[in-house]
Amino acid sequence: MAFEPSPQLLEYTEKVIPRYPQKRSAIMMILHALQREVGYISLEAQEWIAAQLDLAPIKVREVVTFYPFYREHPIGKRHIRVCRTLSCALNGGYQVCEKFKSEFITGLNEISPDGRVTVEFAECLASCGTGPVALIDDDLHENLTEESVKALCDQIKAETPAAPVPAAPAHA
Amino acid sequence: MVHLSKPPVHPRERRIILKHADEPDYDASLETYERHGGYAELRKAYAMKPEEICQEVLDAGVRGRGGAGFPAGMKWKFLDRKSGKPIYLICNADESEPGTFKDRQIMHKDPHQLVEGMMITAYAIQAAQAFIYIREEMPHGARILEAAIEEARAKGYVGKNILGSDYSCELIVHRGAAAYICGEETGLIESLEGKRAYPRIKPPYFPAALGLYMCPTIVNNVETLCHVKHIIAMGGKEYAKIGSPNNSGTRIWCLSGHVQNPGYYELECGAATYGDLIYEIGGGLRPGRSLQAVIPGGSSAKVLRAGERFTGKLRSGDAFDWGIEDIPLDFDGPAAAGSMSGSGAVIVVDDSVDIVEVLANINAFYAHESCGQCTPCREGSLWMKKITTRMVNGGARTEDVDLLASIGDQIAGRTICAHGEACAWPTQSFVAKFRDKFLEAAGRDPAEQKKRPFRMV
Numbered sequence A: 001m002a003f004e005p006s007p008q009l010l011e012y013t014e015k016v017i018p019r020y021p022q023k024r025s026a027i028m029m030i031l032h033a034l035q036r037e038v039g040y041i042s043l044e045a046q047e048w049i050a051a052q053l054d055l056a057p058i059k060v061r062e063v064v065t066f067y068p069f070y071r072e073h074p075i076g077k078r079h080i081r082v083c084r085t086l087s088c089a090l091n092g093g094y095q096v097c098e099k100f101k102s103e104f105i106t107g108l109n110e111i112s113p114d115g116r117v118t119v120e121f122a123e124c125l126a127s128c129g130t131g132p133v134a135l136i137d138d139d140l141h142e143n144l145t146e147e148s149v150k151a152l153c154d155q156i157k158a159e160t161p162a163a164p165v166p167a168a169p170a171h172a
Numbered sequence B: 001m002v003h004l005s006k007p008p009v010h011p012r013e014r015r016i017i018l019k020h021a022d023e024p025d026y027d028a029s030l031e032t033y034e035r036h037g038g039y040a041e042l043r044k045a046y047a048m049k050p051e052e053i054c055q056e057v058l059d060a061g062v063r064g065r066g067g068a069g070f071p072a073g074m075k076w077k078f079l080d081r082k083s084g085k086p087i088y089l090i091c092n093a094d095e096s097e098p099g100t101f102k103d104r105q106i107m108h109k110d111p112h113q114l115v116e117g118m119m120i121t122a123y124a125i126q127a128a129q130a131f132i133y134i135r136e137e138m139p140h141g142a143r144i145l146e147a148a149i150e151e152a153r154a155k156g157y158v159g160k161n162i163l164g165s166d167y168s169c170e171l172i173v174h175r176g177a178a179a180y181i182c183g184e185e186t187g188l189i190e191s192l193e194g195k196r197a198y199p200r201i202k203p204p205y206f207p208a209a210l211g212l213y214m215c216p217t218i219v220n221n222v223e224t225l226c227h228v229k230h231i232i233a234m235g236g237k238e239y240a241k242i243g244s245p246n247n248s249g250t251r252i253w254c255l256s257g258h259v260q261n262p263g264y265y266e267l268e269c270g271a272a273t274y275g276d277l278i279y280e281i282g283g284g285l286r287p288g289r290s291l292q293a294v295i296p297g298g299s300s301a302k303v304l305r306a307g308e309r310f311t312g313k314l315r316s317g318d319a320f321d322w323g324i325e326d327i328p329l330d331f332d333g334p335a336a337a338g339s340m341s342g343s344g345a346v347i348v349v350d351d352s353v354d355i356v357e358v359l360a361n362i363n364a365f366y367a368h369e370s371c372g373q374c375t376p377c378r379e380g381s382l383w384m385k386k387i388t389t390r391m392v393n394g395g396a397r398t399e400d401v402d403l404l405a406s407i408g409d410q411i412a413g414r415t416i417c418a419h420g421e422a423c424a425w426p427t428q429s430f431v432a433k434f435r436d437k438f439l440e441a442a443g444r445d446p447a448e449q450k451k452r453p454f455r456m457v
Helices: A007-019 A023-038 A043-052 A057-064 A086-090 A093-103 A146-159 B030-035 B040-046 B050-060 B072-077 B102-109 B111-125 B139-154 B185-192 B222-234 B274-281 B332-336 B355-369 B375-393 B400-409 B419-433 B435-442 B446-450
Strands: A078-083 A117-122 A134-136 A139-141 B088-093 B129-134 B170-175 B217-221 B250-257 B263-268 B291-295 B310-313 B319-322 B345-350
Touching: A007 A023, A023 A043, A023 A057, A023 B170, A043 A057, A078 A093, A086 A093, A086 B250, A086 B345, A086 B355, A093 A117, A093 A146, A134 A146, B030 B111, B030 B139, B040 B111, B040 B222, B050 B072, B050 B111, B050 B222, B072 B217, B072 B222, B088 B111, B088 B185, B088 B222, B102 B111, B102 B139, B102 B222, B102 B250, B111 B129, B111 B139, B111 B170, B111 B217, B111 B222, B129 B139, B129 B185, B139 B170, B185 B217, B217 B222, B250 B274, B263 B274, B274 B291, B274 B345, B291 B355, B355 B375, B355 B419, B355 B435, B375 B400, B375 B419, B375 B435, B375 B446, B400 B419, B400 B435, B419 B435
Parallel strands: A078 A117, B088 B129, B088 B217, B129 B170, B250 B345
Antiparallel strands: A078 A134, A134 A139, B250 B263, B291 B345, B310 B319
């Protein structure tokens, strides 16, 4: 099925392409906008982007598959990324990650059974002086402890309705 | 919205770049920036000839704050101005070297300072267009910068006919997507072209000649570009008096790990030592702990072991005999001690953790971030990760210690970009300096290791 861009995405795409001296440079910004809106970047969406930029679809997919942030499969409603790298790890980053996982009874890099979250490790989030840190969607949370993680998880559970996803991802 | 904390300024600091950032009523707006004298240097610079600005920056001797420490004025001098192709300016805001969090402060708290520094630089090099390449993990930072650019454009500081001159330059924010290699300038350029961030080989692809779209390009770090504004304010020769010879200006040091007061501290180069930073400014180690190691300039910098002595002759001819605590906080100090100041990220490790696990954590980072172009780095970084993880988990062999060192030795100098060195230096230095601990780790029992309460891999 062909990808149907929303009017907002179409408008953004038309606005962002001419900002660059060469069209191809707009790939990453369009991917960001698309992933933010849809949640992930399907092969059909990649073909659509390729058409906007007069590129072969593989030129888009090689970008999608290179950068860790882009994904071809859906994730949970909230995206939790715990910093894994040294300064955070020295101060308990791994324990923080375990706490997030156990609160949502989930493993790493998967949709939690209640559909609410996907917990991942991220590499250095550039806030080493306030580690351990985690990004929840766009927001950075600093100086995390088991207690503050519990509070954050309770907040996510209160804000985000559970929506278990039994179906396989679109491109499994 | 984002609320970065505003910690108190330590009395030892000399704040130039972060002068206002942590004042309680200072915000990211243009109004606030102008109330504090903002964009005065832009006006001053646009009344000068571009080559005069370049000369001031050269006279200032300001060295790049991103990691390599290359003099910015020299970089600009290498720019190919005869090709007739458009010139591009890129701000490297992909702050990703583990331990570094200084550019985050500038961009979130004082974005107009970066915009002003960039528009002065753009005029000085006569750039046709300018870009800020910011890492994806700072979405608020990208929005703050975009808002700042809009405000500046409305005032005629960015865009068409800047300050009524006949010079025009657009500035746009471009977002990365969580790849460390985009901090390498040629990888960043490939990424900005809409490709995988595979670094280019130098020569011939020096950005100053063959950069973005194969046009002459200058890539500078956030902090470096901010210094340009202050160089214009003071004059290059006056600026050069701050700090010590060959180490001019202030630097923002990022202190993290096992210290009581981690944070960022802007200090005059050479006016303090690593000991001052860790014990006086940083409040020292946690009670009852002793120092095990210091990583002096981001996780790729060679580690310093507690108790180590560093001896030799300085550029000035004077002999030195330092412990870690005596090393001057500047560019040349850590280099004289066999390591580097890199991105200014100082990571302190106390005796509560297993040093082998510290390296295993670092190796996992570099293995994840290798772009995969060059075999020694792609394969080697993964092997180093596997061996150190095995040492941590138990089940490694004694001969793995030498194997580990030899893999590191075979990567450095054999790759297109400096990621080869960045991933090899930690392994080479940790194994050389903590050989006893690695030999000990090689004999560990997996069943026992499973029970360890604190993990870093």
